[in-house]
Amino acid sequence: MQEAIPQIxxxxxxxxxxxxxxxxxxxxxASVDIANALDIADDQVEAALTQLSAEYERxxxxxxxxxxxxxxxxxxxxxxxPFVSQFVSGSRMQKLSQAALETLAVIAYRQPVTRQKVSSIRGVNVDSVVRSLQARGLIESAGETASGATLFQTTTEFLERMGLRSLDELSPLAPHLPHRDELSELAQSLEK
Structure with missing residues (x-):
């Protein structure tokens, strides 16, 4: 028999x-989920969360x-x-491989995106990497294209692990991409 929850x-x-x-x-x-579970006002929960956060900070x-x-x-x-990183890297917690990080980045910036498009961008088959990212809860299905291909998107778990409130907080890609002049020079050097 479950114990009754006090209402006040x-x-x-x-x-x-x-x-x-x-x-x-x-x-x-979400504060509203806590409030609903406890059958109290959301603003009461929000105030308590804010107070707890300030207390931990103080x-x-x-x-x-x-x-x-x-x-x-x-x-x-x-x-x-630094201490947490040392603990985690010294423990048996599994890190993401370089292939998984690259695949996750493509999905995060191009979502919703098909596995085929990710493979095309990366230049390699990503089937097993996508399955691994799904198993870790970092990506999920976002429906299908008209041809039946599965679309993928990042999850709340991804946002949480990245410390982001929304995808809008992802760093812009433009500063990390080569300039058009650099691409032309690279193409010319490869043709020689």
Missing amino acids: FGDKELAKVIEAILMVAPEPV DERGFELREVGGGWRYYSRSSYD
Whole structure:
């Protein structure tokens, strides 16, 4: 038998309940979802989230509470990134291969995009890489083209891992692309 949830929370109790929910959530949680689950007003949850975030900042905890990907989630404090990176690289956590990173970048910037288009851009078959990215929850199906080819797009998990609120925060590609003059020079040098 499930225990009844109290309907009235004091500020401290609400903060603890929110912490407990965020600790088990596999993805960012919207304040409205917490409010609905607790049957309380969204503005009450928003105030508690903002207060918790400020409290963690004031206490300079090793973690922080951030709003990303349409919800709230805990992250390690950026000043501790070197230590976290050392732990992660020394652990058995699997990193993305260069092929996976390149494929993910193409999908992120060209979405929705077909596997064939990604293969064309990269110049190699990306079938296994796309399956791997799907299994990791970084990309998902975004429907089909008129010919039946599956379109792919990035997921909320991708935004979360990148620390982005939306795709609009992706860095522009133009500064990283070669200029037309450089491309002409490269083409000429390859013809020789």
